[in-house]
Amino acid sequence: MTDTAANNLQAEVNRLRHELQSLKVDKQSDDGEQVTIAEYLLARLEQLGVTSIFGVPGDFNMPFLDYIEDHPKIDWIGNCNELNAAYAADGYARVKENSIGVVTTTFGVGELSAMNGVAGAFSEMVPVLHIVGAPSTAQQKKKPMLHHTLGDGRFGAYIKASEQITIAQAVLMSKTNATSEIDRILTECITRARPVYLMLPTDLVSQKVPAGRLEVPLSRTPPPNNPDVEKFVLDEIVKLVDSADQDIIILVDACAIRHNVRQEVDDLLTRTQFPVYAAPMGKTAVSENHNRYGGIYIGSISDPSIKEKVENAKLILSIGALKSDFNTGMFTYSIPTSSTIELHSDHTQVQHAQFPGIGMKQLLPKLTARLKQFESSASQLAVPHYKAVIPNEQHDDISxxxxxxxxxxxxxxxxxxxxxxxxxxxxxxxxxxxxxxxxxxxxxxxxxxxxxxxxxxxxxxxxxxxxxxxxxxxxxxxxxxxxxxxxxxxxxxxxxxxxxxxxxxxxxxxxxxxxxxxxxxxxxxxxxxxxxxxxxxxxxxxxxxxxxxxxxxxxxxxxxxxxxxxxxxxxxxxxxxxxxxxxxxxxxxx
Missing domain, CATH: 3.40.50.970 (Thiamin diphosphate (ThDP)-binding fold, Pyr/PP domains)
Structure with a gap:
């Protein structure tokens, strides 16, 4: 089974588990409280820590904007254009980790303008929700020649484009499944750290739905690792560390941030004392004042002292690697696969062997417990601290x-x-x-x-x-x-x-x-x-x-x-x- 197939299967299992819990709450609810679909969506966003929603008003999203403006804890941030709004949602999510960015646009002209910003969030694994205010369900069925359409009745053309740059999509056409669809895409957004798309027709914004599901928090927990495979992987890693005479460095990259393992990485560093370096996209994933931090590794572009330390290590534990051209010094990493262990959100690679479904969030604490035995020897490994020296230039130009x-x-x-x-x-x-x-x-x-x-x-x-x-x-x-x-x-x-x-x-x-x-x-x-x-x-x-x-x-x-x-x-x-x-x-x- 491929990684994608395994991820999709596990996502469906998680959705069904959450759906079962939510249905039980709905059934047990005595007061039968009802909320509008807009209120339900905003309540979920509030639970995720969202306090700002970005966008530009348009006639198809303004009914929803009324609810945002009236919300006591979420602010509407009106932007100069939709592209900038998507960029803002991206920046918000990067800094406010464990939350998401939200951008709201109108159908067609607005959503297309935002797509470049959403695509960037997809590329760099940033959790963003794109809410599109759309024509009513009746209009979408009858397909009149509305403004903001292509004039040919293809009301589904824009979402087909968004399918290429979002991890999950939901087109609400009935209040019956609105809450479960909202929960589904938000869960995908927070567990897979990628943008999702929600189409909200004007006539559904104020439709009433049961509020009971809101009592069941959305799950952030990644799929559990297979215990037998996980134990095998841990054993293999410990063997490699031991055979490398503990000459190992840790290389941290962007996905350590995106998939919320900062604390696990910090615990690993504290308890093992292995030297740590970062790729450009992983800059500040670990404290750059950490006593075991050595600097940024960018392949052949690296400072020579950093390049020497990283490339001469007998074993490299790579956490959350994202091997793009600029992030690897134009693909000049001199790190052989035979000397590398890679931890990712949805798989682990030990040298040439890949283990799908063994994610780093659950693996890292167990790996730390197994590797802490090497602390005394690891702490002896020298870590030269890179310092940026201000040159004494004899001219007034700013270089x-x-x-x-x-x-x-x-x-x-x-x-x-x-x-x-x-x-x-x-x-x-x-x-x-x-x-x-x-x-x-x-x-x-x-x-x-x-x-x-x-x-x-x-x-x-x-x-x-x-x-x-x-x-x-x-x-x-x-x-x-x-x-x-x-x-x-x-x-x-x-x-x-x-x-x-x-x-x-x-x-x-x-x-x-x-x-x-x-x-x-x-x-x-x-x-x-x-x-x-x-x-x-x-x-x-x-x-x-x-x-x-x-x-x-x-x-x-x-x-x-x-x-x-x-x-x-x-x-x-x-x-x-x-x-x-x-x-x-x-x-x-x-």
């Missing part, structure tokens, strides 16, 4: 070599740091981040402009979690795609610090291809006037934001404490680029 280490000294504990695809995400990789900080970047899907909308969601989630500052690094080219969402941040009282890298165009594209081509140039903007342009124009109100250029700003305590939203224009040479990005571009070209 990437100086800028990123200097920013490392600016960061504080608990900061949420968002980096745009390309220049920023590569520049910050080598910079150790403080305790409890969260790094947010879209390294696999790489949708230009994603970081701006994502910052909106990340900042709201950070405020919910009482975290530190939200800091965005974005290039001038990327910001021009999604700049409108800065106004949304101001509207909702968010106070991120935004560093705009002004290098006159698309830096990453120049270094990948067309260094001197005009298509990589952009129109320059008056960046220092941007927040004034996008802020509330009422002259009687105190300005909510200011703009700056970078001088001695990083030493300014008022600036650092983020009492208001702030934008910093960082003027850089159009051909200068971070070390890691230049290396990746060279590899890509070759």
């Amino acid at each position: 990437h070599a100086w800028f990123w280490p200097r920013m490392g000294a600016f960061f504080k504990e608990g900061d949420v740091i968002v980096a745009e695809t390309g220049t920023s995400s590569f520049g910050i990789l080598d910079i150790p981040l403080p305790e409890r900080s969260v790094f947010v970047s879209q390294i696999l899907y790489g949708s230009i402009g994603w970081s701006v909308g994502s910052t909106l969601g990340a900042a709201l989630a950070a405020r919910d979690k009482k975290m530190g500052r939200t800091i965005l690094f974005v290039g001038d080219g990327s910001l021009q795609l999604t700049v409108q969402e800065l106004s949304t941040m101001m509207h909702y009282g968010l106070k991120p610090i935004i560093f705009v890298l002004n290098n006159k165009g698309y830096n990453i594209e120049r270094h990948l291809h067309g260094m001197h081509r005009k298509y990589n140039d952009i129109a320059d903007w008056q960046w220092t006037s941007l927040l004034t342009t996008l802020s509330n124009p009422n002259p009687q109100e105190k300005p909510k934001s200011k703009s700056y250029t970078l001088t001695a700003l990083l030493e300014d305590k008022i600036f650092s404490n983020t009492g208001e939203m702030q934008l910093v224009e960082v003027v850089m040479d159009m051909y200068d680029t971070p070390r890691a990005l230049q290396a990746a571009a060279d590899l890509s070209a070759s």
